[in-house]
Amino acid sequence: MLIIKISAPNRRGLKKVSLTTTLKAELGMSLTAAKHMTDQVIEGQDVSVSAHDRATAERAAQAIRETGTVTTIEEQAVNQTLAG
Numbered sequence: 001m002l003i004i005k006i007s008a009p010n011r012r013g014l015k016k017v018s019l020t021t022t023l024k025a026e027l028g029m030s031l032t033a034a035k036h037m038t039d040q041v042i043e044g045q046d047v048s049v050s051a052h053d054r055a056t057a058e059r060a061a062q063a064i065r066e067t068g069t070v071t072t073i074e075e076q077a078v079n080q081t082l083a084g
């Protein structure tokens with residue numbers, strides 16, 4: 001699973017509306033969820049969101065960076081439990 005981490009250490013220049021619309025467009029988030037995540041970034045919190053595949057993660061991360069955030073992609077191992 002790929003995780004996109006978003007932060008805005010310098011909130012000056014952060015394009016709040018653009019961040020919300022980018023989260024909606026690139027990751028299919030609802031307006032409510034995208035707005036909530038944007039509010040968290042504005043408050044100085046680091047937030048994470050998952051992406052389905054590498055291409056989506058890279059495209060979304062680039063678009064999110066353009067809103068004035070610091071954005072990274074990390075791979076997270078998925079624990080799988082097999083029923084025996």
